[in-house]
Amino acid sequence: MAIVGVLALQGSFNEHIAALRRLGVKGVEIRKPEQLRNVTSLIIPGGESTTMAKLAESYNLFPALREFVKMGRPVWGTCAGLILLSNNAVGQKSGGQGLIGGLNCTVHRNLFGSQLQSFEAELLVPEIASSEGGPETFCGVFIRAPAILEVGKEVQVLADYPAPSNGLLEENVEEERRVIVAVRQGNILATAFHPELTADTRWHSYFLKMADDTGEEALSSPVAIPVD
Ligand code: GLN
Numbered sequence: 001m002a003i004v005g006v007l008a009l010q011g012s013f014n015e016h017i018a019a020l021r022r023l024g025v026k027g028v029e030i031r032k033p034e035q036l037r038n039v040t041s042l043i044i045p046g047g048e049s050t051t052m053a054k055l056a057e058s059y060n061l062f063p064a065l066r067e068f069v070k071m072g073r074p075v076w077g078t079c080a081g082l083i084l085l086s087n088n089a090v091g092q093k094s095g096g097q098g099l100i101g102g103l104n105c106t107v108h109r110n111l112f113g114s115q116l117q118s119f120e121a122e123l124l125v126p127e128i129a130s131s132e133g134g135p136e137t138f139c140g141v142f143i144r145a146p147a148i149l150e151v152g153k154e155v156q157v158l159a160d161y162p163a164p165s166n167g168l169l170e171e172n173v174e175e176e177r178r179v180i181v182a183v184r185q186g187n188i189l190a191t192a193f194h195p196e197l198t199a200d201t202r203w204h205s206y207f208l209k210m211a212d213d214t215g216e217e218a219l220s221s222p223v224a225i226p227v228d
Helices: 014-022 034-040 051-058 062-070 080-084 128-131 202-220
Strands: 004-009 028-030 041-044 075-078 086-090 101-110 119-125 137-142 145-152 156-162 179-185 188-191
Touching: 004 014, 004 034, 014 202, 028 034, 034 062, 041 080, 041 202, 051 062, 051 080, 075 080, 075 202, 080 086, 080 101, 080 188, 119 145, 119 156, 128 137, 128 156, 128 202, 137 156, 188 202
Parallel strands: 004 028, 004 041, 041 075, 075 188, 086 101
Antiparallel strands: 101 145, 119 137, 145 179, 156 179, 179 188
């Protein structure tokens, strides 16, 4: 059985816990490195990635989070969570920020613009629809949303979307350019939008299947989480 942790430093962790509850699963709030020993999978919510990174730094969570990902434990990042899981982030307002990394991609932190440019869009996600059934499309809630610009060969693209024409991408990009908004790389699932803010629990049930696949094995070999 999988035990799902939800990083509860900032952002939409309560909404993820509520979505899990609708599927009959209790999400465990994670704020300290040693708490990662007690869970077999982890959701990193949306919010504000620089704030989350600063809090993770002050709680000394980065080494444990990196180890958790490296151990192959299922991890799902939504929005700010996607940014934190990326190996490379661009589009920061000032300087860099701490990243957990593991997901071989380059993400633009705010490609879809500010709060005012937040939007909802129907997305085609064949992988999740064929796994979970139901309608072919998913409601993507994009809030100050990032987008993935480049992925490594090992990354499976689950959904893409037309790039916004707001001048944030380098000049002379073709009109029709699309950017990536959902991916899976082995144990890592990442979405630029917020399934936890919709009534559709198919993303959560897909992640629970990923988590169940490795849950048994994970429980029998607990992670040696570095706590200092
Ligand atoms: N773009 C935001 C950031 O940099 C993420 C927005 C979100 O999580 N809704 O953290």
